[in-house]
Amino acid sequence: MAKNPSGTGDPARTLELLWRKPGHGRAARGPKQGLTVDAVVGTAVTLADREGIDAVTMRALAQELGVTPMTLYTYVPGKAELLDLMLDTVHQRMPRPEHTATTPWRARVEAVAEANRALFRQHPWVAALNVTRPPLGPGSLDKYEHELGAFEGLGLDDVEMDASLAHLLAFVQSTARAAIDAQAVARDTALSDADWWAANAPLLDQVFDPSRYPLATRVGAAAGEAHHAPSSPEHAYTFGLARVLDGFARLIESRSG
Structure with missing residues (x-):
């Protein structure tokens, strides 16, 4: 279990x-x-x-x-x-700002994502829960009712609305969990990513052949320079959310014409 x-x-x-x-x-x-x-x-x-x-x-x-x-x-x-x-x-306890008809749908859906990201930041343990069977209490049902409102009126059927919300929340939880895990590793090892790479780079140089891994060398170097670390939880969230919204846009367009 x-x-x-x-x-x-x-x-x-x-x-x-x-x-x-x-x-x-x-x-x-x-x-x-x-x-x-x-x-x-x-x-x-x-x-x-x-x-x-x-x-x-x-x-x-x-x-x-x-x-x-x-x-x-x-x-x-x-x-x-x-x-x-x-x-x-x-x-x-989560805030529930009104989803107005004049607010663009991307802004409404992004607000749902941000509210859940804030929830995981305030209560990191929530990201670690396995919620395959959500509690059917007033708080969770109020949350579900409110968040579905971000997808209302977009031409999606009810199953698509439910699946879209579930996909969005799963993305937010996965990125939140990755960020929390990274913080835990840094705390438990007393090493930042920069310190870890400084300690391990000389060892890696002894065995790593850039000519054998040209793509990994080029892309990894570019990402490391951009993030000043092997990865960036903030970039993973903003980049990933934009792609999720782009996917929703294609689905909505297909339903509207």
Whole structure:
């Protein structure tokens, strides 16, 4: 099973908690009567932002809240359900500027991409989640409804609208994850890309034959000079987003005439 999967908890309990059905917002017992599901989830989000999603265990969360793990389980059944609640919560907090008919469609779609990129920057752990089964809570459904609005009125059918949004979000998540991974490597090794290349370039020169790899030599040198590094997450995002939008433009044109 994939690590940190979404949608693997008890569906009935998860939906009750996501929609805060009566009787599921506050435990009936426990030493800390002021504790609520919202407080539990909010603390879990803060812990994940600070230490990463792997640090969010029921035991660690109980310690943060000052309760016993058994008390915590009276609010949230387990980590699987907690992940869905956390994701739905950060989705609910996202800004949702109106998609006006006078705004060009590329600007509307780009705004959706930027909002999700900001989400991953604010909550890097979200990019690491495997959301094959998204939480069907109010935050995630509000997000889906709002983002589909960027594609409304473009001549796409409903399946194409859904697929276009999914493709856009998958691109943003992949570039965000790559950027987060690059930051983690630099932090864990205490080496910047420039320092890493400075250390390894002399070794590579001993075995690398430019005549055998002429394209790699030329293109790699040009990219390295442009980015001052082997790659640039910022360039990967801006270049890739433009290509995604170009692809949407071709699809929209084909549907309009």
